[in-house]
Amino acid sequence: MLRRLHAFYESHGISPVGFRCPSLTACSADSPNFTTAKASFVGPAYEDGQLPRLLFLSLDSGSADPDPRQRTTRAVRRQNLATDVAALPKNKHWYRTHELALVLLHQFKAGLTVTDTRRHFAHVNSAKCCQNKDHRRQADRTLFENCRRFIPGELRVLSPDIVVTQGGSAKDAILRSFVVQQHCVEAVRQDRYKNDAHYEVGFIEVEPTKTSLWLQTYHPGDYGRFNPQRRYCWPLYADLVGRFWRSRGM
Numbered sequence: 001m002l003r004r005l006h007a008f009y010e011s012h013g014i015s016p017v018g019f020r021c022p023s024l025t026a027c028s029a030d031s032p033n034f035t036t037a038k039a040s041f042v043g044p045a046y047e048d049g050q051l052p053r054l055l056f057l058s059l060d061s062g063s064a065d066p067d068p069r070q071r072t073t074r075a076v077r078r079q080n081l082a083t084d085v086a087a088l089p090k091n092k093h094w095y096r097t098h099e100l101a102l103v104l105l106h107q108f109k110a111g112l113t114v115t116d117t118r119r120h121f122a123h124v125n126s127a128k129c130c131q132n133k134d135h136r137r138q139a140d141r142t143l144f145e146n147c148r149r150f151i152p153g154e155l156r157v158l159s160p161d162i163v164v165t166q167g168g169s170a171k172d173a174i175l176r177s178f179v180v181q182q183h184c185v186e187a188v189r190q191d192r193y194k195n196d197a198h199y200e201v202g203f204i205e206v207e208p209t210k211t212s213l214w215l216q217t218y219h220p221g222d223y224g225r226f227n228p229q230r231r232y233c234w235p236l237y238a239d240l241v242g243r244f245w246r247s248r249g250m
Helices: 002-011 024-028 044-048 073-081 093-108 141-158 168-177 223-232 234-247
Strands: 054-058 121-125 162-166 181-190 196-207 210-217
Touching (some): 002 073, 054 141, 093 223, 162 168, 196 223, 210 234
Parallel strands (some): 054 121, 054 162, 162 210
16 A cells, blocks of 8 residues: 555655655745655554554644655654654644544454554645644645645545544545535534534545545644534544444444
């Protein structure tokens, strides 16, 4: 799968080494710390398909190594597998990603830990390049708009069973790239601050013969909406994932 992913990046000019995307000038304008594309993270057990293939579609990387050799598929895998997940800030994006992976996948593997989940999921950024803004602020809209055309092809290569979007630009990439079937949007309940717990799911056809379950989540930085959704909707998402997987005879 990593070879196919690398071939996809090369054929579209977004390989970290040998980058030749025609949108480079537009995306890097006024960004002195701009770095070109960073490959997606693909856990080794995701590649093997031992559990449902869980793919997170997020925003941009926030920061990236200036050396393109440190942004390849194998380098990104090596770096993430070496990360001390337990030491990550518990209220930040990367730890919350592992936490949600555990909520969704522990029903399929007894004894799965939050650290082990990284072996079983893939993580894709909607914006491939990075402006490396101060305090890891989100990239400009231009990057997300120019990169959106790569998302359908990358998802076809990665063939996910479950797609979790993290944040508005990731959700836009799904809504503008796929027809969402059985799209359900509802407010489940409110927290004590009167913030709705927002539940949104649907099904997308990532390949002609494969339908994937799509779950919408807020980015952890959006505390007011993320926290009630985490509390009230994540268990519902886990239940839906279980029923979806069993309906496929797994």
